[in-house]
Amino acid sequence: MVKSKIIAEGAESHIYSGNLFGFNLVIKYRHEKKYLAKELDQLLRSQRTKTEARLLATARLHGINVPAVLLVRRHALYIERINGKTLNEKPNTSTVALSEILKHAGRYLAQLHSIDIAHGDYTPANIMVDMQNKVWVIDFGLSLQTASLEEKALDILLMKRSISRKAFRAFIDSYSRHCAKNSAILGRLAEIEKRGRYQVRTLLAQQPPNS
Amino acid sequence: MAIESSAHTLGVGIVKNGKVLANSSAMYKILDKGIIPAKVAEYHSKNVGLVIKRALKEAGISPNGIEAIGYTKGPGLGPCLRIAQVAARTIALLQSIPIFPVNHAVAHIEIAKRLSKIKNPLALYVSGGNSQIIGLVEEPFRHYHIYGETFDVGVGNMLDSFARAARLKPAWGSSVAKLAERGHYIPMPYTVKGMDFTFTGLQTNAIKMLEEFDHRDVAFSLQETAFAMLAEATERALLLTKSTGLILCGGVAQSAKLRKMLSTMASLHKAEFYVAPNEYNADNGAMIALVTELMLKNQQSTPPKRCTIDQKYRVDKVEITW
Numbered sequence: 001m002v003k004s005k006i007i008a009e010g011a012e013s014h015i016y017s018g019n020l021f022g023f024n025l026v027i028k029y030r031h032e033k034k035y036l037a038k039e040l041d042q043l044l045r046s047q048r049t050k051t052e053a054r055l056l057a058t059a060r061l062h063g064i065n066v067p068a069v070l071l072v073r074r075h076a077l078y079i080e081r082i083n084g085k086t087l088n089e090k091p092n093t094s095t096v097a098l099s100e101i102l103k104h105a106g107r108y109l110a111q112l113h114s115i116d117i118a119h120g121d122y123t124p125a126n127i128m129v130d131m132q133n134k135v136w137v138i139d140f141g142l143s144l145q146t147a148s149l150e151e152k153a154l155d156i157l158l159m160k161r162s163i164s165r166k167a168f169r170a171f172i173d174s175y176s177r178h179c180a181k182n183s184a185i186l187g188r189l190a191e192i193e194k195r196g197r198y199q200v201r202t203l204l205a206q207q208p209p210n211s
Numbered sequence: 212m213a214i215e216s217s218a219h220t221l222g223v224g225i226v227k228n229g230k231v232l233a234n235s236s237a238m239y240k241i242l243d244k245g246i247i248p249a250k251v252a253e254y255h256s257k258n259v260g261l262v263i264k265r266a267l268k269e270a271g272i273s274p275n276g277i278e279a280i281g282y283t284k285g286p287g288l289g290p291c292l293r294i295a296q297v298a299a300r301t302i303a304l305l306q307s308i309p310i311f312p313v314n315h316a317v318a319h320i321e322i323a324k325r326l327s328k329i330k331n332p333l334a335l336y337v338s339g340g341n342s343q344i345i346g347l348v349e350e351p352f353r354h355y356h357i358y359g360e361t362f363d364v365g366v367g368n369m370l371d372s373f374a375r376a377a378r379l380k381p382a383w384g385s386s387v388a389k390l391a392e393r394g395h396y397i398p399m400p401y402t403v404k405g406m407d408f409t410f411t412g413l414q415t416n417a418i419k420m421l422e423e424f425d426h427r428d429v430a431f432s433l434q435e436t437a438f439a440m441l442a443e444a445t446e447r448a449l450l451l452t453k454s455t456g457l458i459l460c461g462g463v464a465q466s467a468k469l470r471k472m473l474s475t476m477a478s479l480h481k482a483e484f485y486v487a488p489n490e491y492n493a494d495n496g497a498m499i500a501l502v503t504e505l506m507l508k509n510q511q512s513t514p515p516k517r518c519t520i521d522q523k524y525r526v527d528k529v530e531i532t533w
Contacts, residue, residue: 011446035442035475037435039396121405142404154404 012048012141017081024081025070028052028141045075048141053077055117055143064111065104065136082138084130088123088162099170101127102163104135106174109155112137113179118144118151123162153188212266212277212302213499214259216295217287217315218339219246221255223266224496225277226504229325232270234490234497235262241381245371252290259298266496277308279512281503284312285524286340292520300515309512312519313502315494316526317355319460320345321505322498327485329456333358335445335473336526338461338494339367342441344406344448345526353531358448359406366437367463369410373433376418377426387430388466394431397424401436406448408440434468442472449480456483464492505533 004018004027016027030045053072056079060066071078087101105127112119119126120142128136144151156175160168176182215222222236237258239251267274282299285292296312303310320334334345334355343360347353364372367384374383379390400416402409417433449457457477459470470486477484491498506512509532 009450011443011450033443033476034479035472036439037396040398040401040435040439043398044401123405158405 018078020070020078023070024083026067026079026081027076028079029076031075049073049075049077051145052140052143055140055145058115058145059112059117059137059140062111062115064108065134066140067136067138082128082130082136084128084134084136086125086138087127087129088125090129098167101129101135102167102171103174105137105159106171107178108135108137109159110175110178110182113152113155113181113185116145116147118146118148119155120144120151122155122159124159149185149188150192152185153192156185156189157192212263212279213281213283213311213313213496213503214263214295214299215283215315215318215494215496215499216255216259216291217283217285218291218494219251220494221258221262221294222494222496222499223259223262224498224500225266225270225272226497226500229501229504231497231501232272233266234495235266235269236495237262243375243381245375246288248288248290251288252294255291255294259294262496263298263302274302274306277302277306279309279311279503279507280306281311281313281499281506282518283315283318283499284519285521286315287520287522289520289522292522296518296520300518303515303518309507310515310518311503311506312513313499313506314524314526314529315499316341316343316345316461317529317531318498318502319492320355320458320526321502322491323458323460323485323487325501326487326491327456327458327483329458329483329485331454332456332458332483332485333445333449333452333454334458334460335441335464336461337366337441337459337463337469339371339463340365341461342366342408342410342463343526344445346448346452346454347531354529355526355531357525357527358451359408359444362404362407362409363411364414366410366441367461369414369437370433370463372414373417373430377421377430384463384466387434388468390427391431391434391468392427394425394427394429396435397428397432399432399436401440403440403444406444406451408444410437410440413437413440434466438466438469438472441469442476445473446476446480449477449482454482456485459484459486460492462493465489509533 004016007017008015013028013030018027053069056069067080126139128138212225219239225233239254280299280302282295336343342365344358345355348356370387371383374387379386400412420429474484
């Protein structure tokens, strides 16, 4: 029997904490979105739940630290609960520890990409550190099974945009070491960044206004 | 006073103390091929004098009553932007008044914000060439930060391209909406990455589907899918920023369907929702004038020599001084 308590309301889903046969877990329930067409809503919810479960399981099989999937329902996932904090919840981490965490994050992303999984939302909010300082990748809600260089490059871009340059260097070095196809992916990343829309955004932090 | 000519609308607005005194415009009639920048620019150059006169008459002031002149620096189509820039510089020099280059997106947001009276709302700015989720942040300087945006084309242009392929009549946005009225849903590619989204895949797919399916169904599904992507990305941004208000602005904000979706979404999160009247969602001079006044009160004017245009003048480049 599952007892549950709501802990977070995301745009995508409601997260409940629960307990199944003494196992601590979180339940990720994709709630109905009233503003969508019914068919589209149903489709998105069930597809995303299925994909997320499948990709979490695949990633875990390949030795990437992701929470275990315990049960899959039509619109809900029952997942192992990680006791820890996400990277953006603990901004006080020392730079050494931070670059250490990001090295792990880089390696995990490389591993994901080598089995053709693009995470889709690879930001500090989805990197978790538990009590034993073990690094976890969470939230595969937007992940895709794909060989597309573009999707993989976008994963890196998203991280690049969310962390400092120094932290990103640690991340990308580790990524490149562990990813066989890194030159193609990084080539695509450079290409994406050359597209007009990105230029200013990535430069923003370095440039004074009205220059 | 300010002049706007970033796309097919030439607008002149006059504002005093945040109140719109005049909002005149002349719109280039789009034929089946869409905007041809050079032709639109020619149209604007022929009409700019006339529209300025009309605005002055509407506001009931003489040219000497103008305190400052503004124009749209960008983003927009180069040849079109050029007209307002040249006209504004001429007026600035003739009347010896300060001149201000204005960002088009800032103006859209600013006018909706004033009218809504919502404090610090999140904005979804959707037009032909732009689709961005924007909010004001203080770091590293006070500016409108882009939380999410389209990776390729704007939602308006996407709907236009589709409408042309389906041989609909301009104005295309409303023709698609009309065609979609009695449609049914067919699955289409749905691409949201965090708070960003892409439309070209959807566009190609929808155009291909025209051969096979009922046009009403394709139009319905296209609208439904595209707006759902916008609404979902905006919902994420709304939760991230914990904003208590959401404004919808830009040309595509005239869509009743999109309004309804966003207001439903906003009410789910107890956020106030606002859309400006249509005359301020379409490109207009009044919004540029409003920002010009804000700039006049809060910062130095730009020397006429440095009053350039920038086709890709991004909203996050502008320092907000008010």
